[in-house]
Amino acid sequence: QKEVEQDPGPLSVPEGAIVSLNCTYSNSAFQYFMWYRQYSRKGPELLMYTYSSGNKEDGRFTAQVDKSSKYISLFIRDSQPSDSATYLCAMSAGGAQKLVFGQGTRLTINP
Amino acid sequence: GAVVSQHPSWVICKSGTSVKIECRSLDFQATTMFWYRQFPKQSLMLMATSNEGSKATYEQGVEKDKFLINHASLTLSTLTVTSAHPEDSSFYICSARLAGGDQETQYFGPGTRLLVL
Secondary structure, eight states, X not given: OOSEEEOOOOXXXXXXXOEEEEXXXXXXXXXXXXXXEEOTTSOOEEEEEEESSEEEEETTEEEEEETTTTEEEEEXXXXXXXXXXXXXXXXXXXXXXXXXXXXXXXXXXXX | OOXXXXXXXXXXXXXXOOEEXXXXXXXXXXXXXXXEEEOTTSOOEEEEEEETTSOOEEXXXXXXXXXXXXXXXXXXXXXXXXXXXXXXXXXXXXXEEEEETTEEEEEEOOOEEEEEO
């Protein structure tokens, strides 16, 4: 079993829809949780990071962490075609520990 | 957000040559940088962790004599692919660790695409 599980998709939704992306993990030591967006042939771009449990909102993006369930989510409201990319969840235990990535979900927003 | 640059963005070389890739943190100091490799439609694979002023820590299966890493300053790490071969063709991405308070994140460079002929 992988430390971090993420459905690779592909996921295709119409413009304006709410998108929900999720990851589950098995290591209870993880405390730092991140979502990255990666466009084709580009490096990952940090979208959201959360420490421990809770919600964090930034514009159209909301990140949720439920440590009791070992489950994290990223919600995208009013999705745009420019949101089409691969979304990677990542997490670490902190203290310069390496990031553990999900497989990435390929998302397409259709105009 | 913090900015990490990589140079070159792409390189084509002949088999047997060495290629150096630079990774710079432009607006913050990074005691730790990471080097990843990514194959098409796959997630990132960590190759090594680079600490300023000390030897890099390589992941299992990564040849340290083939992938030389130097982290000579708090803003620069380099990866040299020695005697490159076609199977080394890939997308190489670096990241720099930014930590403080409740923040523990990595910021990634734009990547370097290597093609070995």
